[in-house]
Amino acid sequence: MSASLDPTQRLLRACRGEPVDRPPVWLMRQAGRYLPEYRALRAGIPFLAMCRDVERAVEVSLQPVSAVGTEAVIFFSDIFVPVAGMGVALEFAPGPVIADPIRRTAQVEALALADPRETVPYVFEILRRLRAELEPRRLPLLGFAGAPFTLACYLVRGKGDPERRYEEPRALMRDDPALMRALLERLAEMTIGYLNAQIEAGAQAVQLFDTWAGLLSETEYREWILPGVRRIAEGLRRDQAPFILFASDAPHLVEVMAESGCDVLSIGASTDIAEAARRVGGRVSLQGNLDPAELARPREHVFARVREIAAAAAPARGHVLNLGHGVTPETPVEGVRAFVEAAKSLAPG
Numbered sequence: 001m002s003a004s005l006d007p008t009q010r011l012l013r014a015c016r017g018e019p020v021d022r023p024p025v026w027l028m029r030q031a032g033r034y035l036p037e038y039r040a041l042r043a044g045i046p047f048l049a050m051c052r053d054v055e056r057a058v059e060v061s062l063q064p065v066s067a068v069g070t071e072a073v074i075f076f077s078d079i080f081v082p083v084a085g086m087g088v089a090l091e092f093a094p095g096p097v098i099a100d101p102i103r104r105t106a107q108v109e110a111l112a113l114a115d116p117r118e119t120v121p122y123v124f125e126i127l128r129r130l131r132a133e134l135e136p137r138r139l140p141l142l143g144f145a146g147a148p149f150t151l152a153c154y155l156v157r158g159k160g161d162p163e164r165r166y167e168e169p170r171a172l173m174r175d176d177p178a179l180m181r182a183l184l185e186r187l188a189e190m191t192i193g194y195l196n197a198q199i200e201a202g203a204q205a206v207q208l209f210d211t212w213a214g215l216l217s218e219t220e221y222r223e224w225i226l227p228g229v230r231r232i233a234e235g236l237r238r239d240q241a242p243f244i245l246f247a248s249d250a251p252h253l254v255e256v257m258a259e260s261g262c263d264v265l266s267i268g269a270s271t272d273i274a275e276a277a278r279r280v281g282g283r284v285s286l287q288g289n290l291d292p293a294e295l296a297r298p299r300e301h302v303f304a305r306v307r308e309i310a311a312a313a314a315p316a317r318g319h320v321l322n323l324g325h326g327v328t329p330e331t332p333v334e335g336v337r338a339f340v341e342a343a344k345s346l347a348p349g
């Protein structure tokens with residue numbers, strides 16, 4: 001029966017499309033600047049130093065459990081941590097800034113494919129400590145990585161694009177497709193080893209963040225992204241950890257992303273979740289998709305939206321309640337708490 005599920009069972013079952021009492025809930029960027037206790041612990045410490053500081057990273061990862069009652073923990077780090085492990089010089093200000101943006105073959109060939117357990121050992125120490133903390137409470141631990149295309153957007157451009165156009169990587173696809181392909185393949189290779197090492201260290205599900213995949217058309221996605229994500233899906237120890245695939249603004253990619261072999265498709269707020277459930281919900285579970293901006297609205301609004309989203313997603317084989325993108329720094333803590341409480345109050349369905 002599904003009546004007495006603990007949070008780990010609830011999340012893993014929802015990911016795999018098995019019956020649950022209600023959707024599990026967590027939030028992307030649930031550890032971060034909207035929490036005063038995060039800002040206090042982060043004060044004066046550079047972001048990458050924080051990612052390497054096992055004690056602090058463990059504490060920050062756990063903060064949203066007590067602050068807002070989230071039902072899963074994602075370890076505190078960033079998608080660029082393993083990229084630094086490949087030998088790329090970068091800093092955070094506050095997003096990633098690449099010292100020498102990748103434009104030449106020699107730079108791709110120089111990307112090291114070393115064992116991440118040697119290049120970024122602290123990541124796995126953080127995961128092992130978190131798993132030991134969480135296991136007695138039966139809260140699940142999530143691992144994550146950046147998808148090759150999204151990492152390449154930053155690596156080629158050199159930094160984030162406030163206008164979200166990423167013209168430099170798109171130009172590279174046109175002007176030197178072999179170079180872009182080599183870069184994507186190298187990143188996919190690294191990602192498989194990195195995520196499997198996270199699973200070995202205790203991650204119980206893993207999410208691949210392909211934030212900017214929606215920049216491509218479905219045809220371009222098939223050519224440039226799908227082969228790499230499929231390789232990752234095939235290379236992961238999926239028997240030990242389901243695979244969640246996220247894109248932030250990609251309603252046109254729902255079908256093709258569901259062909260990747262993922263267990264869960266995490267959709268942005270611009271994708272209609274009822275329609276996604278109808279189109280692909282028999283094959284994959286869905287995750288999402290409240291607009292993070294709505295967390296600033298009154299508590300009753302958040303409750304009503306959570307009920308609407310859960311009802312709209314119900315025809316899918318499984319649903320994990322989450323946002324359509326990460327919590328922003330200006331979000332009120334009460335809004336995040338209301339979201340989690342609303343999810344927990346959903347009637348068994």
Ligand code: 1CP
Binds near residue numbers: 027030033047076
């Ligand atoms: O304190 C600070 O100012 C640092 C802000 C910050 C935080 C809290 C950054 C810099 N990264 C993170 C943590 C982070 N990043 C997590 C931790 C786990 C969680 O609580 O969710 C995760 C999963 C990420 C993933 C990430 N980093 C993505 C994919 C998801 C997304 O939000 O789209 C991307 C694109 C990044 C790059 C990045 N790192 C940081 C920033 C501000 C950015 C975005 C830069 C930009 O696009 O301009």
